[in-house]
Every structure is written in structure tokens, then in C-alpha cells.
């Protein structure tokens with residue numbers, strides 16, 4: 001069985017194409033979203049999702065979050081004294097999702113289509129594939145998140161030429177993509193974004209408003225008070241989309257402070273953030289050479305697009321209402337599931353063809369002739385420009401610049417700078433050429449960049465027809481099959497605890513956190529309820545456990561509302 005997975009920075013989720021449509025796979029807690037947080041438990045077990053998040057609040061050194069940002073890098077995360085890379089941590093999330101899917105479907109899941117941001121370069125895409133392999137999933141296809149979101153809207157049913165824009169405002173990142181559909185082909189025409197703009201910044205605005213109103217400096221706050229304020233501000237932020245009270249109540253020191261923030265005030269204070277959204281939008285449109293008024297459809301993705309302030313802003317900016325038929329948190333996973341069905345050649349959607357874009361310009365280093373006739377080395381000659389639809393193949397002819405020149409050096413570069421040294425060198429090699437007068441010998445350099453982000457460089461010596469080919473795999477070395485196997489073995493001692501007990505684990509982790517934050521009678525009451533629950537668990541008495549769980553949950557809700 002093959003499933004679609006949205007491996008997100010904040011949350012991850014899986015979906016499957018079943019009975020002619022894509023459906024979200026519930027996780028072990030019955031929810032749709034699994035937090036992209038991993039924690040290593042006391043007995044070396046791997047915890048993921050909400051339980052890991054709860055543990056992170058109390059024991060930050062056992063847990064890691066937002067590791068997606070480090071995919072494809074060598075950065076090591078230390079969890080309970082053990083080191084992991086971002087792809088290994090991602091593989092734990094994928095293991096959870098795989099297990100949940102297998103329970104949901106009642107059969108083994110062996111393969112997945114995983115989505116990645118459109119701007120993910122080669123190394124980061126491959127790291128995502130490896131994460132899948134480490135989780136025991138074959139990942140033949142990586143799909144861009146905006147493409148997946150567009151597919152979830154059933155874009156391929158449209159007959160006419162359509163241009164659309166995917167507006168993805170997540171927890172900490174903003175990605176904008178312009179896509180085009182014609183003749184059943186979906187193309188990502190351009191991508192742009194801001195890696196440091198997201199829903200959290202909108203929470204931050206409320207925190208700042210609160211601090212300013214009460215004349216409190218942030219540095220006066222303890223870590224716990226700051227965390228509490230963030231929670232309260234987050235709660236207030238969500239109230240704008242669910243008609244709750246727009247209030248922040250937070251105890252600082254011995255005093256309780258309250259702020260009521262009208263939507264208008266909030267919107268005014270968000271103006272700078274909203275301005276920042278415009279820049280990548282402009283860039284994506286100009287790169288795609290599409291005018292704003294030619295956009296037929298705006299697709300919102302990511303939790304923060306639920307904010308009415310953001311929706312109004314989008315409506316004003318694009319002069320049309322953003323679509324709302326698909327849950328913005330689920331669009332990418334649903335689209336990935338449709339794509340997995342395409343891969344399986346499911347009849348219902350066979351006609352769809354997908355393409356992607358190359359997220360960076362790929363080129364080579366050249367020397368440029370100056371006015372005085374001398375050649376200046378170190379310049380950049382783009383071959384495949386960023387946002388070119390892939391698979392793409394482009395050729396540039398390079399000439400010798402000296403008499404009797406013996407070789408031409410090929411420096412394969414990735415980046416946007418005019419100067420070679422500012423771009424990333426992916427590979428370097430020399431090609432021997434016959435001696436001749438300057439400018440009489442030439443090579444045709446062909447770059448072919450495929451859907452799996454593998455670059456093939458072919459250099460053909462024009463006079464002899466001799467060809468030299470290189471496969472360029474980026475800066476990071478790929479793991480061999482043996483290495484993956486070895487690492488899988490190393491990681492296999494880390495067990496995922498039985499999924500049936502996840503709800504209980506989550507409750508205990510949450511109670512542990514609240515216990516630390518409370519004092520006095522409330523703490524005692526919580527401890528009693530928790531003990532009762534743990535006793536019931538030990539006795540394997542289902543009825544008693546259920547009752548104790550209900551009591552504990554309602555007590556925690558009450559305590560959280562009243563004291564935290």
C-alpha cells in the first residue's frame with residue numbers, strides 16, 4: 001500500500017486514496033495532525049507527536065522540534081544524550097505515521113509519496129527520501145507542497161488554462177508558489193518565500209501588545225511566565241477565527257494582568273507583518289512573468305491562513321476571495337495521497353501529468369572578455385535558470401580563450417550570484433581538448449535536471465564529438481544501501497511504544513508538566529488524581545481507568561484555565 005505524507009515543520013500528517021478519494025489517516029490519538037516533535041523517553045523509547053511535545057515543555061533536553069529546517073545538513077540534535085540528524089528525527093515521525101496508517105488500513109504500508117517545500121534543494125530532498133527509507137518506506141516520488149495543495153483542489157479536472165497561486169503561511173515559514181495548468185499538466189512556475197515569517201509572528205504581536213499596554217519589559221519575565229504569556233497570546237489569536245473572547249489574561253509575579261485586544265487594534269499592529277508578505281508575492285509573480293490580475297485562483301495552505309486578518313489581507317491583495325473548500329492544514333497531505341494513487345496508476349486520475357521546477361539556478365564558471373581584450377575569470381554563466389520547469393535540459397557552448405589551450409575546467413555551480421565564488425560549487429572537473437587557436441575549440445555543456453533533482457552534466461567536445469558525463473549529487477554524500485541498513489540497525493534498538501497506550505502516555509506527560517507549574521492544594525489535587533489513574537492502569541481495570549481518566553482530564557482542564 002502507498003500513502004501520501006505531509007512531513008511538516010510544525011505538524012505532519014498522512015492521507016490515503018481510498019474509494020475514489022483522498023482521506024486523512026487518523027493518528028493514534030484520534031487526531032489528524034501529529035506534531036513534528038520527537039523525544040527520547042526514560043527507557044530509550046521514541047516518543048513523537050503530542051506526548052513528545054508535552055515532554056519537551058518539561059525536559060527540553062530530551063526532545064527536538066523544527067528539525068525540518070535542518071534537513072540535509074550535518075547538524076546534530078542531542079536528545080537524552082544521543083545524537084541524531086534531522087533526517088533520523090524525521091524518520092521517527094514517519095515511523096509513527098506508517099504505523100497509524102497500517103492500523104487504519106489493516107495492511108502493510110511499504111511506500112510513500114512525501115511532500116517537501118518547493119524551494120528544497122537537492123540535498124534536502126534526498127535527506128527526505130532517506131528519512132523515509134530509515135522508516136522502512138520506499139520513497140520513489142517527492143512532491144512539492146504547493147503542487148500537492150493544488151492537486152487537493154481537484155485542479156486536474158479543470159479543462160481550461162488556469163493560473164493559480166498557493167499561499168502557504170505555516171507556523172514559522174511563508175511560501176508562495178505560482179502554478180499553471182494547461183493540457184492536464186500542472187507546472188510550478190515560480191517559488192518565493194520568507195523562512196522567518198509565520199503564524200508565530202502573529203502570536204508575537206499579541207505578546208508585544210500585552211507587554212506594552214502594561215509597561216512590562218520582556219526581560220523581567222521568567223521563562224515560565226514567558227511561556228504562559230505565549231500560550232495565552234496563542235489562545236487569543238485563535239479566538240479571532242472562532243468567535244471567542246479576544247482576551248489575554250496572564251499572571252506575572254503576583255499580579256494578574258488582562259488585555260482585551262479588538263480585531264481592529266490587532267490588525268493595525270500586524271501591518272508590518274502583512275507588508276512583509278507582499279515582497280515574496282511580487283517576486284514570485286515577476287519570476288513567473290504572470291500579472292496579479294491573471295491569477296485565477298488563490299489556494300490557502302497552513303494554519304495561519306485561518307486568521308481572519310490574513311484572509312482579509314489576501315482578499316485585498318489578490319482582489320478575490322481565497323478558496324476554502326479544503327482544510328488548509330490538510331491540503332498538502334491530501335494532494336500527496338492523490339499523487340500516490342497516480343503513481344499506482346489509479347484509473348480515476350490517470351490523465352494527470354505533473355511537473356516541478358528547479359528551485360535554484362544551475363550554471364558554470366566562465367571567464368569574460370573585458371574591453372581591454374583580457375579575460376577575467378570567476379564569472380557565472382547560468383545554464384538552467386531558477387524556476388525552470390523540470391525535467392529540463394539546456395546547453396551552453398563555451399569556447400577556448402587562449403591559443404593552444406589544453407583543457408576547459410567545468411565548475412558546476414548552484415546559486416544566483418553573478419560571481420562564481422558566491423555560488424555553491426557542486427562539482428569540478430577538467431575536460432581535455434585538442435590544441436587550436438583561441439576561440440576555435442569549443443565544448444557544449446548540457447545540464448539535465450530531472451524530476452528527482454539529480455543533475456547530469458554532459459560535456460561534448462564539438463570538434464571530436466567526444467562526450468564526458470558526470471552525475472552530480474550535490475554537496476552531501478548519499479548514504480549507500482549498506483550504510484542505510486547499518487543506521488537502521490543502530491536505530492532499531494529505539495522502540496516505539498505500543499500505539500494503543502498513546503492517549504494514556506499523553507495524559508501522564510501533560511499531568512507531569514502541570515504538576516511542575518502548580519503549587520499548594522492544586523498540586524496535591526492533581527497528584528491524587530494522577531495516582532488514581534496510574535493505579536487503575538496498573539490494575540488493568542478498564543472501567544476504573546476510564547473513570548479515573550475522565551476525572552483527571554477534567555481536573556487538568558479546570559486547573560489550566562484557572563491557574564496557568
Ligand code: AMP
Pocket residue numbers: 008009010011169170171172198199200234237238241301302303304305306307329
Ligand atoms: P502549520 O505549520 O501549517 O501547522 O501552522 C501552524 C500555525 O497556524 C500556528 O502558528 C498556529 O497558531 C496557526 N493557526 C492554526 N489554527 C489557527 C486558527 N484557527 N487561527 C489562526 N491561526 C491558526
